[in-house]
Amino acid sequence: MDLDEAEQAELVGVDVAGLVDAIVACPAGSDGSGSPTFTTTSPDWWIGGRTFGGMVIAQALSAALAEAPTGFELHSLHGYFMGPTPPGAHTTHMVAGVRDGRSFATREVVSTVAGRETFRMLCSFHAPEEGDEYQLPMASGVPGPEDSEPARGVFRFESRALGPSSRREDGSFLSTRRCWFRARGPLGDDPAVHACLLAYLSDMTGASFRPLSLGTWGWHTDASLDHALWFHRPWRADAWSFFDLQALVNAGGRATVRATMHGEDGTLHLSMAQELLIRKLDEPMTFEVPPQPGVRRPEES
DSSP states (O other): OOOOHHHHHHTSSOOHHHHHHHHSOEEEEEOTTSOEEEEEEOOSOOSTTSOOHHHHHHHHHHHHHHTOOTTOEEEEEEEEEOSOOOTTOEEEEEEEEEEEOSSEEEEEEEEEETTEEEEEEEEEEEOOOOOOOOOOOOOTTOOOGGGSOBOSSOOSEEEEEOOOOOBOTTSOBSOSEEEEEEESSOOOSOHHHHHHHHHHHTTOOTTTTOGGGTTBOSSEEEEEEEEEEEEOSOOOTTSOEEEEEEEEEEETTEEEEEEEEEETTSOEEEEEEEEEEEEEOSSOOOOSSOOOTTOBOGGGO
16 A cells, blocks of 8 residues: 555544644634735645645635635635645645626735745636536446545545556556545534635555656655646545546656546546646655555665
8 A cells, every 4th residue: 555645644543623723724814905814834744844735725715715705616626836834834725706697706825934935726616507427437446435445544534545457468557546535533513624725635646657657766856846636526524436547648757647536336536637747756765654554665665
């Protein structure tokens, strides 16, 4: 089982309520232009000197959702990582109204740490309306969460990892990461909390963006460059979601991936796309803490 830095941090003894508290942005007045601002504090769970990107996205999204127009639902976000957020850092999120239309509204969030911009995101909201219903189905033959092996360790999220699909004759994989996720315990009924936690989970990519080095850590510098999400239907983060990730291409020191989340009933409720930096190191990194089971040290690869 691949565990990335985010999942290693999940093994820390903090319950789901502690995760929600870390994500939810607190109002902090307004900036000089009158735009509302919010604050969050990054947990100190992370190794490697930077906060997990899913946490950065979720905290900024929490601020945006607090300023969403009444009656509108989140349907997409597009964010760029401008610099690392150190563990334990206090982040300020400035929310600006970009557009308020009859059907759609847009908010921009600029996140800063000590005056330095770390993340910038646009969120779009849609007034609910009826329309055609069509979707691509979940992959066939996928074992359900109750028929899959639980992850070892105590996580804030329950996880059932299925591993990648079989390598095809041309050396490629249809899917490089397949797993079930849900929060460990009920989360209440606030749709903003569920959206933020699903955004957090959407960045749990493991090493799936590096098909030629799946399951290994320490030989590369890996960093998210951007992140895009589409929320097709409201969904609960304490219900099972099947996360199916496909690595599209590695080229120019970058990786591009896409992923979907289906519910246990087959409902497609979220899609993700992301580009990441992949930079191979001349000398392997050493781990300050032992890697978790399933993650091979460089010298073991």
